[in-house]
Amino acid sequence: MTTENNSAGDETTVARKKLGFGFWLCVTWLALMAFIALFTPLLPLKSPTSNFIDSAQGRPPYAPSWKHWFGTDKDARDVFARTLYGARISLTVGFSAITAGFLIGGTVGVLSGYFRGWIDRVSSFVFVVLLSFPSLVLAILLTSLIERSLLTVSLVLGLLSIAPVGRLARAATLQYADREFVLAARQIGAKDRRIIVKEILPNVAIPMSSLALLGMAVAVVAEGGLAFLGLSVEKGITWGGLIQLGSDASKTLEKAPWISFFPIMMLFLTVLSLNFAGDRLRTYFDVKEMTL
């Protein structure tokens, strides 16, 4: 557990907080997932849609074996390939959603924290309205009304993250809006735009960015939930959809638990990594009183 610590300790004599071994383990897993999500078609995988019927083994589903590492589902499709393909949509949606949420919510939050007045009142009310739906209910409502593509599902989940992100950005901005360095900048005649970009944003961005990983975990789980209910991206393989497929009838779950359990494992490890790494970063940057 101490391999990381020695190299960093030489330069600073003051004991600094460390990110720790667990953090880097999580980052490695996330990097691996990102790599898989980006390059799935180039990897030497079995086709996720072919049916590998094996007459010697009888009727599918087949249990995990050398040929099919994670087994096959009841249409004899390779669960390993499908699980890796599932990373694509799940991670893309999670990443785009939280990016959209940070861009929109962050901008609105910083502006309303800086200018106060009517912008603040209107945006605060909109945030409260958005937050008075339990998020899964709002997600179900919206995804049911639209054509469910990668873009629209990401946008819906992005919309859900606007309110929490915006509130945090507003709170963080409020902390700095009346500080001396902002007043000083205003005294020497800096315009609002310059103050926001040069003085406020760097201070707000650091604590906010450490929350991005936690936010992405929430978005990945939300996408999984939607997919599980049959309301995520229509054409395509997602972890939530794979888990649903293996558990829709108790007979399937009883006879072939691997269909659900391998995607569950991948989803769990990914969410765990995002949470853990995000939590370590939050402590590292000493962000208090902020939870998504």
Place this chain on the structure above:
Amino acid sequence: MRYYVQRVALAVLLLLAVSMLTFGALNVLGDPLFNILGPVAGDVNNPDSIKMIEVAKREFSLDRPLPVRYAIWLSDFVRGDFGVTFSSTGQPPVSGVISERLPRTVTLVALAQMFAIFVSIPWALITASRAGRVADRISTLNAFFLVAMPNFALAVILKYFFSIRLGWMPLTFVADDPWRSRLFQMILPALTIGLPVAAVYQRLLRTDIITTLQQDFILLARTKGLSRTRILLVHALRPSLFSFITVVGLNTGALIGGSIVSETVFRIPGIGSTLVESVLRNDFPVVLAIVMIVASSFVVINLLVDFAYTLIDPRVRR
């Protein structure tokens, strides 16, 4: 007094905004006529279809402008008439569907909440009193695992191990069973919702108890020679429950979200699973009614939490 009036007014305003948003989204983004009649709605050349369209439009007031329809719906809704379901017969009425299924969801959410509270308080007390030691570290790791397990995945895992492998728990919910066995059938669904929430509560309460334990009055209690258990239960717990109460209130939304998934996996005909079914069937009066009930209960619970807060700490009122 003024504080309470303001808060209630804000809550009412909020619910109006929520209902307008939902009503508007369902009417503008969705196509109610198509949802009622199916493909017939698009068949405008056939005289029979035109007649059916006319009848349906009048019956569901679709020939009126949107604001008028909203006003009609709202005045019906506040009087407890949630309209008719979108089907050729319009039976059963939405109010009937809701009154049959809402009690199950309320029971489920209440069970889950009770479970989360009764697990998290002792768990937090034990870990806080041993903060930093092995037991505490293991528990922190466990809490992390629980929080990272999405509830639909947890549902599948619990169902596999406790219902299928071990056979301790029933597989599905049977609406006609006597209430005692129905309650028993709800244990696993409630665990699905409550376990991750218990972990969230425990993490929060543990931190707060640790902070309380460092205060002077605890030191005084210890110098008086009181036992550890007594200090924890009598002196440390109550002042630490402050943010716990808020989070318990705020988490009701997460619990309702969880009940949607849990009801779907364990086949409980509550309003959560009905929401999913109606959404997939485009039965929009049912969707609207459920969304409004969920949002209202969410807003009201948060209002009550705020009021409870003012009773504990009167400074908030100003």
